[in-house]
Structure formats: C-alpha cells, structure tokens
Amino acid sequence: MSRLKYGWWLPVLAVFVVFPLVEKNPTYTTIGVFALIFMGCATSWNMFSGYSGYINLGAAVFYGTGAYTMALLSNHLHVPGSGDQFWLVPVGGLVAMIVAVPFGLIALRVRRHTFVVITIAIFFVVQLSAINFSFTGGTSGLSLPLIPWLETNFNTPFYYIALGIVIFATLLSFAVRRSRFGLQLLAIRDDEDRASGLGVKVFAVKLTGFTLSAFAIGMCGALYAVFIGQIYPQFVFDPLFDISIALMAIFGGLGTLVGPLLGALVLESMQQYLTLQFSSSSLYLVIFGALFLVIVLFMPQGVVVYVRDLWTRHSLASDDDSTPMDPALSGSTSA
Amino acid sequence: MNGTAVLHSIIDGVLTGSVYALMATGLTLIFGVMNIINVAQGIFVILGAYLSYALSVHLGIDLFAGLAITIPTLFVVGIVVERAFLSRIKGPERVVMSILVTYAVALVIEGVLDMVFTANYVELHAWYVDQSVRVLGIWLPYIYLLGFALALVLLGALYVMLYRTRFGASVRASLANQTAAALVGINVRRVSTICFGLGVAVTAAGGMIYGATNAFNANSSYDLISRLLVIIVLGGMGSLGGALVAGIMMITIEDLVSVVWGSTWSNLSFFVILVIVLSLRPQGLFGQRSVRVA
Secondary structure (H helix, E strand, O other): OHHHHHHOHHHHHHHHHHHHHHOOOHHHHHHHHHHHHHHHHHHHHHHHHHHHOOOOOOOHHHHHHHHHHHHHHHHHOOOOOOOHHHHHHHHHHHHHHHHHHHHHHHHOOOOHHHHHHHHHHHHHHHHHHHHHOOOOOHHHOEEOOOOOOOHHHHHHHHHHHHHHHHHHHHHHHHHHHHOHHHHHHHHHHHOHHHHHHOOOOHHHHHHHHHHHHHHHHHHHHHHHHHHHOEEOHHHHOOHHHHHHHHHHHHHHOOOOOHHHHHHHHHHHHHHHHHHHHOOOHHHHHHHHHHHHHHHHHHOOOOHHHHHHHHHHHHHHHHOOOOOOOOOOOOOOOOO | OOHHHHHHHHHHHHHHHHHHHHHHHHHHHHHHHHOOOOOOHHHHHHHHHHHHHHHHHHOOOOHHHHHHHHHHHHHHHHHHHHHHOHHHOOOOOHHHHHHHHHHHHHHHHHHHHHHHHOOOOEOOOOHHHHOEEEEOOEEEEHHHHHHHHHHHHHHHHHHHHHHHOHHHHHHHHHHHOHHHHHHOOOOHHHHHHHHHHHHHHHHHHHHHHHHHHOOEOOOHHHHHHHHHHHHHHHHOOOOHHHHHHHHHHHHHHHHHHHHHOOHHHHHHHHHHHHHHHHHHOOOOOOOOOOOOOO
C-alpha cells in the first residue's frame, strides 16, 4: 500500500527534472520557472494556513522581503551577476523568517476571520513602507546585477533551483504533517480552545508554524528577484500574490500535501499562458474568477479531495478489499 | 502646518469619513448577519460609481437622480450573488470560503468593468462637483456636503429600518444568534439574502460620492476594500455603530496625518492604528469578545 501511495512521486519528479532538457523554448521554460516558484510558495503557505486553518493573506510580505533582501545584499556586497547570487537565496528565506516573528506576534493574537483582515492590513503597512522608505528605492524599485547568460540557457539554473525549493518545501510540509507539531496545528484548526485545554501551547505552535512557512516563500521571492532583475514594491508586495497562493492551495485542496502543488501548477501555468495568448489581462481576470467560482462551489474541498473521494467511493463500490483511509495521511477530512 | 489646514482636514475627514462609514456599515451588516466577509464590497463601490458615470455621461441623468436606478440595481446584484453563490457555501470553513467566493466575484466584475470602461481613470462631474462653497472659512466643493447629507440620510434610514421595524428586529435577532432566531420562527435565510442585498445597495450611494470626489478605475477597488476592512475590524466586526465611529475616526486621522507629516505617510497611519488598537483590544473598539469561536 505504501509503495502504491508514494510510488507515483518519482515519475512525476522525473518529468519535472527532464522538462527543461526536452523543452528548449524559453517562453515555456519561463512558464515552468514561475509555476515552480508558485508551487513552492503555495506549499509553504499551506504548511501553516492549510494545517492550522488560519488563512494568511499577507504572505507577500515574506515574498517581498526575500526579494528585497536579495536585491539589497547583492547590490551592497557587490555580488557579480554570475550565479553567485544564488547563494543568497537561503538568506532571503531567513530574513523573511525574521520578519515573520513580529508579524506573527501581532496577527496571531486574534482568531480566524479577524486574523485574515489583520494580515491584509499588515501587508499594506509593509508595502507602503517599501514605497516610502529611501533604502528600498521607492516606487522605482531596485535593479540587480545583470546576468550575462544566453537567452537559450538562461532559464535552466533558475528552473532547477526553483525545483529544489519546491522539493524542500514539500518535504518540510510532509515532515510537519507527520510530526507531533503538525498534529498540534491540526488540533488548532479543529478546535483551538479544546487544543489549548488539552495542553497544546497554541500561541507558540501558531507562531512557529507561521515563521516556518515564511522560509520557502522568502527563498522564492529572492529567486524571483534574480530572475526578473528589477523589482518594484507594487509587484513583489502584490495583493494578487496573497490571494493567488491562497486560491491555488484551496483549488487543489487546503491542508493536503498534493493540493497546493497541483493548484499552483495548473493555475500559474494557466495564468502565464493566458497572459501570453490574450494580452488583455482583464479577460484573464474574468476567466480566472469564473473558474474559481465553479471549483469552490462544486468541489469545495479542492480538486485533490474531490478526486480522492470519487476514487474511494468507486473502489468501495467495486470491491470490499479497500483499506480504510489512514487518518494521519488523509489530509483535510474534517467536514 | 497651521490652524486652518488642521481644521480643513478635520472637516474634510468627517465629511468623507461618513461616506466610508456608510459603505462599511453595509460590510459589517453582511458580516454580522451572515458571517461572511464580502471582499467584493470594494468592487461593488466601483460598480456603483461606474453605473452613475454611465447614466450621467450617456443618458444625461443627474448623479443624485441616478441613485434611484443604481441603488435598486445593486440591491438586485447583491441578491443574485447571494442566491447564486454564497447560499451554497456550507461547512466549517464558511468564513474562509466566503472570502474566496466574493473575491472570485470581485475578479469577474473587475475584469468586465476593465473591458467595458478601460483602465483610464474617470471622474464624475456635475455642477455641485465642480463648484465650491465657503464653510467656516474653508472652500469645499458642494459634493462633500451633499455626500455627507446623503450618507447621514441613508444611515438614518438604515437605523430606522433596523431598530423601528419588524424586519429590523429579525435582522438584529439574526445578528445576535442565528440558531435562536431560527427557533423563534425567523426565516434566517430570507433575512440573510435581504441583508446582503442591502449591504451591497449602500455601495451605489457610496460609489457615486466616491466617484465624484476621486478619480477611479476598476483597480481602485483594492484601496477601498482594504480601508473598509480596516474600518469594520476596528469598529468591531458586526457592530453597526462601530463601523460609523471607526469610519469617521480613521478618515479624519488619515487626513490629519497627511497635513502634519505629508500624504505619503497618511495611508500607513491607517494600518498602524489598526495594529495598535488590535494589540490592545483584539475584538475592536465596539466588538464583543466572543466566548468561543469555532
């Protein structure tokens, strides 16, 4: 059973590894890089918000912090544009974690829906600070050292680093899910007062989860900054980013391991592709919004849970030999 | 910085703040009755503004007369959205799902508005928008006073409806406790639908005033919704009086900060105040601390 359950990860991973070797068109490998960046972000976001039920709509703070850390450090340390900047990617993640601590200390004082609003508010505080402070370059943003690589191979290193971040985030999310700490997060989602009564240090657990989720998102932001070469406060601290990764995780299945990966892959690729196809971004908004309404209304638990339920029902109907689902692995089964 | 500038910013803040209070009241009413955070409130305001714009530019209908068309239109839009989408959300993650559904609705409306009206900023015009009157030694466009009066009239009407009618009693019962309200025979479903319609309908008036005092495009909805959310959280979610006080207070403080420290910091002050207040009083200024939030 367990081999059947995890065996399919390998071929999927192989497809991701081989993709840039087969597909040489930079248009499509760029879509690949963006899809991977968002897969890393959505997975990391889900590790806190999906497990604990605290929907964080300020995750762009981590992303932007990572991007600004990368830009400021590589400018001030005079890192040449030769790929040496990639060593600063984890630093971006660490600084994002440092920023997450005061953010969490304020936002996690309140419950659920108020938390959502506070994260939005803190997000705007940070975005406006990035616009108003002088060291961030204001609205004109910051440019990074130019990387003099050929266009044909430019995307490949970014692709593999992003893939590395995705694998890291997925493994971390999996480890958290299987740990005592992960169970505490789930207990908070199901009933925070009862969890607290049973001895879970709810505030400490929430703050740790919140801070931990900032790391991979910060790394993605740092990688994005190198990839784009020029960052602006309104694009790295983007309200659409906040909502997009939440949508991706929920589209795939909130609190599941595969859901955010699938959701980010499908939605981000689609967004990039549609933007290329129709230069009009407003048409894209309509399609995206309508699709999302359909998903939320007909598969409120996300695509992954929907398909799994269909599969379970199907296999239960066809034979009696089906094993009951392992509650520790079944992800979001409440409801 | 001088006395006149400060006085000006206070008057301006109170007048504009009342319009924000009106829009926020709709939002907090929806939250209180339905436990739904309507993230689309910002785009509904812009939709209202664009409707007024279309009526005044293409049909030559006066902005205030046009409200007779735009308010019922948005009421119907609200009812349709509630019936078609929000009423289908069930389960423990209802609040979160409501944010996503209303956000998706907002994206669709934003895309459509963007296609129909393009991304160019527009402004509503009428004689009372372009002409000013001298109040307490300060020149103010008439629209500020008219908008203030309109907001007061509508808030008053809302108050009378909520506190002096039978329907209002059922709304307040649903605000206090849905299960108990249903047990005494109130049709909570119907109350919810009408409240959503009402909460959205007020954005028609708010949008008209907003459009007459600011240049806007579909993108302006983000700025609006973030302010409106801050206002209702500060006032205490579900508290109608709280939305009124917080709306006027926040806009006045924002205007004052803009006079004292410059306009770049005024937006920031908005959110900083929220963070400070919530650190001291997590339930907001007038909110009641819920004993147990599931």
